[in-house]
Amino acid sequence: MNLWKEFTKGLVAENPIFRLALSLCPALAVTSNVYNALGMGVTVLFVITCNNIVVSAFRNVIHPKVRVPVYIMSIATIVTVAMLTLEAYLPVLFRELGIYLPLVVVFAIILARAEVFAAKNSVIPSMIDGLGMGVGFTIGMVTIGAIREIIGNGSFFGYQILGSWYHPPLIIILAPGGFIVIGFIIGVMNLNEKRKKDKSEKAEMAAGGTI
Amino acid sequence: METKETTANIQKPEKLVITSSPHVHNTESVTKIMWIVNLTLLPAAIFSVINFGLPALITMLLCIAGSAACEAAIQYWRKVKVTVSDGSAVLTGLLLAMCLPAGIAWYVPVIASVAAIGIAKHTMGGLGHNVFNPAHIGRAFVMASYPVAMTTWAVSRIGNSADFAGAMGKVADFDVVTGATPLGILKQQGYQALVDSFGGQSAMYKALFIGNTGGSLGETSAILLILGGLVLVIKKYIKWQVPVVMIGTVALFTWIFGGKVDGKLVYFTGDPVLHILSGGLIIGAFFMATDMVTTPLTTQGQVLFAFGCGLITVLIRLYGGYPEGVCYSILLMNALTPLIDRYIFPKKFGSLPEPVTRS
Numbered sequence: 001m002n003l004w005k006e007f008t009k010g011l012v013a014e015n016p017i018f019r020l021a022l023s024l025c026p027a028l029a030v031t032s033n034v035y036n037a038l039g040m041g042v043t044v045l046f047v048i049t050c051n052n053i054v055v056s057a058f059r060n061v062i063h064p065k066v067r068v069p070v071y072i073m074s075i076a077t078i079v080t081v082a083m084l085t086l087e088a089y090l091p092v093l094f095r096e097l098g099i100y101l102p103l104v105v106v107f108a109i110i111l112a113r114a115e116v117f118a119a120k121n122s123v124i125p126s127m128i129d130g131l132g133m134g135v136g137f138t139i140g141m142v143t144i145g146a147i148r149e150i151i152g153n154g155s156f157f158g159y160q161i162l163g164s165w166y167h168p169p170l171i172i173i174l175a176p177g178g179f180i181v182i183g184f185i186i187g188v189m190n191l192n193e194k195r196k197k198d199k200s201e202k203a204e205m206a207a208g209g210t211i
Numbered sequence: 212m213e214t215k216e217t218t219a220n221i222q223k224p225e226k227l228v229i230t231s232s233p234h235v236h237n238t239e240s241v242t243k244i245m246w247i248v249n250l251t252l253l254p255a256a257i258f259s260v261i262n263f264g265l266p267a268l269i270t271m272l273l274c275i276a277g278s279a280a281c282e283a284a285i286q287y288w289r290k291v292k293v294t295v296s297d298g299s300a301v302l303t304g305l306l307l308a309m310c311l312p313a314g315i316a317w318y319v320p321v322i323a324s325v326a327a328i329g330i331a332k333h334t335m336g337g338l339g340h341n342v343f344n345p346a347h348i349g350r351a352f353v354m355a356s357y358p359v360a361m362t363t364w365a366v367s368r369i370g371n372s373a374d375f376a377g378a379m380g381k382v383a384d385f386d387v388v389t390g391a392t393p394l395g396i397l398k399q400q401g402y403q404a405l406v407d408s409f410g411g412q413s414a415m416y417k418a419l420f421i422g423n424t425g426g427s428l429g430e431t432s433a434i435l436l437i438l439g440g441l442v443l444v445i446k447k448y449i450k451w452q453v454p455v456v457m458i459g460t461v462a463l464f465t466w467i468f469g470g471k472v473d474g475k476l477v478y479f480t481g482d483p484v485l486h487i488l489s490g491g492l493i494i495g496a497f498f499m500a501t502d503m504v505t506t507p508l509t510t511q512g513q514v515l516f517a518f519g520c521g522l523i524t525v526l527i528r529l530y531g532g533y534p535e536g537v538c539y540s541i542l543l544m545n546a547l548t549p550l551i552d553r554y555i556f557p558k559k560f561g562s563l564p565e566p567v568t569r570s
Contacts, residue, residue, distance in 0.1 A: 167318055169356035176355065180330065187334070 003128045010132030017140035018186050022109040027144055028178035030100050034157050037145025038138065039093045040100065043082050045134025048110050050078045052130035055118040062119075071114045072105065079104045109137060147181050148172050232560075241338070244448055244503075245298035251439035252305055252498065258435050259313070259428040263365045266314030267428050271305065273317060277324030278304030285333045299338050303327050306346035309429025309494055310538065311353075313365040319353050326352035343545045344505050347538045354538075364392050364426055392426045393419065393489040394534040402471065402482065419488035429494045433487075440497030449501035450510055453517045457496040460521025462487055468529055492524065495537035505545045512548075512555040519544045 014020060017027050023044075031037040054074045055062075062070050083101050086094045094101065104110070113133055118126040149155055152172030154162035162168075171177050260268045282300035286293045295301075307327055311320060327349030335341045354361050393415075396405045409415035418424050422432025429436065443449045462483035469481025486492070500506065500520050507513050520540045527536025 167316070167357070169322055169353070170358070171352055171355040174355060183334070 003125060006125050006128045007132040007135075010129070010134075010136035011139065012136070014133075014136070015140055016109040016133055016137045017144075017182070018189055020109065020112070021186075022112055023107045023137065024182070025103070026100055026107065027141060027182060028175060030097055031141055031145040031148055031178060032173040033149045033153065033155075034142060034145040036093070036096050037141040039086075039090070040097060041134075041138030041141040043086070043097075043101065043104060044107065044110070044137050045131070046082055047075065047078050047104055048113055048134045048137070049127055049130035051075050051110055051114055052118040052126040053123055054078070055114045056121055056123045056126035059119050067115075067119065068111070071111055075110055075114075076105045109133065143185065144178070144181055147185075148177055152177055241299065242297040245302050247446065248443065248448065248498070249298055249302050249305060251442045252302075252309070252429075254439060255309070255422075255429055255432050255435040255494070256305065258422060258432045259309070262422060262431060263313035263428065266365065269317075270311055270313055270315060270320050270428065271308040273320040274308035274311070274324050275301050275304035277321045278307065278328050281325050281328040282333075285329060286337075289333075291337070294338070297338075300328060303332070303345045303349075306429075306494075306498060307349045310346060310350040310427050310491065312361065312363060312427050315360050315363070316357075319357055319360055322356065323349035323353040339504055341504055342548075343542055344499055344502050347499060347542050347545075350538050351542060362395075364395070392430070392534065393424055393485070394528065397485070397489075398528075398534040402485075405485075416484055416488065419485070424489070426489075427491070430489070430491050433493050436493045436497060440493070443497065443501070449497070450513060452510060453501050453506075453513050454496035455517075456514050457500055457517035457521045457524075458487055458492060460518050461492055461524055464522065464525040465529070468525070486525075486528065490528070490535045491537040495520070495524075495541055499537075499541050500544075505548060507548050507551045507555065508557045509552075509555050512551045515551055515555070516544050516548065519547065 010016065012019075016022050017024065026040050026044075030040045051071070051074055055071060058070075079102065082104070083094070086097075086101065113130060117129045121129070146156065149157075150161070152168050152170065152174075154160060154166045154168045169177075172181065256271060260271070278300045279295050283293050283295045286295075304324055304327075307323055308320065311323065327345040330352070331343050331345040331348035332338070332341045393405055396408060406412055406415055409418055420433050422435065424431055440449070440454060444451045444454075465481045465486040466483040467478055467481065468476065469483070469486065470477050470479065472480065496517070500517055501513075507516050520537075523540035523543055524536045527533055527539060533539075
């Protein structure tokens with residue numbers, strides 16, 4: 001099994017936010033600035049990787065009928081670890097993320113990876129899959145957060161990069177802005193993919209024509 | 212480009228034109244309808260320039276130029292035919308300007324136009340595909356983005372009440388004097404304060420009807436907007452039922468639930484005339500709720516749509532956080548349009564009447 005492929009598929013081709021469209025709730029709610037988005041991204045990266053390891057290690061002893069409660073128990077334990085760590089070392093971020101931290105337990109992407117991948121594969125590929133999905137999720141969160149913070153607040157990581165001449169449209173850091181930004185990113189990705197496909201089809205046709 | 216021209220040459224009919232029915236055709240076209248709607252808005256637009264002065268004209272030009280430029284840029288980028296000359300982008304810009312306060316900072320109309328054309332219209336696929344009214348999306352976008360600027364209303368220049376005239380006399384050197392809109396006063400200070408600010412009930416009705424009050428550009432002159440709307444009704448571009456039902460719904464419910472005595476609700480004591488003449492109701496009922504793209508197809512559907520608009524407007528005006536709710540009511544009903552069309556759908560051309568079957 002190609003481990004590198006397992007890792008990279010989560011980045012773009014199966015990006016949790018833009019391609020699988022899972023866990024859009026945090027992608028809307030905590031991406032009004034880059035710092036929160038990064039914090040949430042790394043938390044999910046940690047949880048998804050640990051959970052994939054746990055689930056894949058115990059995949060042969062979990063009875064299929066009770067697998068979802070078992071997965072949720074595992075996720076909840078790991079999320080509790082992550083929450084206590086954040087509360088101890090990054091209390092500001094902990095307060096900013098608020099209710100969305102305990103909600104990590106029910107993020108669709110974590111359960112989906114456990115169900116789709118970790119329950120059927122051994123420990124190492126599952127860990128790599130979790131890492132790839134987590135990094136893809138973090139990239140997605142940071143991208144949305146960066147766009148929303150720059151347009152909606154004129155700043156990046158809290159530093160004001162656009163001067164007082166810039167009048168930020170507040171709506172971008174409000175909830176509707178999250179929908180608009182995610183919509184446009186998905187639109188641009190689809191457009192790119194379509195162009196690539198058209199190009200390869202054209203190339204194929206041209207190749208077929210010469211033969 | 213070359214390949215396109217050659218295919219056009221091949222498909223060009225030479226002798227016999229065969230088309231499917233119906234064959235009856237009139238001379239209406241999108242371009243003609245759009246420019247006539249623009250013309251019917253012109254009197255109210257000119258009045259707003261007289262009323263609010265140069266800043267109103269600047270806001271209007273910024274909106275129209277912004278919408279047209281955005282439409283042209285996106286169509287050029289999408290490599291489709293650039294259709295700025297059909298007047299739909301100009302109409303969006305003009306309607307958008309009518310929803311904005313005069314003398315607002317230059318970037319607000321520009322951003323509103325980009326939101327209207329770029330987000331509401333072209334992400335959906337351009338003219339005829341948009342779900343929501345572009346002008347109102349533009350207004351809602353900047354309303355959420357710049358709440359302070361959007362609620363700083365210019366005071367009428369030709370306002371005849373003593374307060375406004377006094378204010379204008381004192382600060383004649385400024386471009387714009389700001390003050391509350393009638394509905395804003397009603398929301399914050401109550402009915403009696405509003406009547407007092409005009410110096411009597413009949414004076415208030417007269418000011419609202421002619422339009423020398425504060426507000427956004429198109430909110431003020433009821434009479435000119437009604438005249439423009441009547442032209443549209445006579446030309447059969449809009450159905451008379453829609454504005455009548457929408458305004459009637461607002462009148463009915465504000466009459467029933469709008470009256471307050473000592474802060475307590477007393478039924479059937481509201482002032483429907485005030486609610487009809489103030490705010491964006493007239494322009495909304497005649498020009499926005501009758502938009503061909505974003506409203507239901509059938510007359511029954513449109514009546515239902517208009518009733519919903521009126522009901523939501525009253526709910527927002529009487530119980531909501533904003534003083535004015537026409538914009539949001541029309542956007543909310545736009546979202547319900549596909550649902551209405553699903554249950555009340557048009558008769559097939561030439562088909563016999565039969566009981567409506569629900570799919």
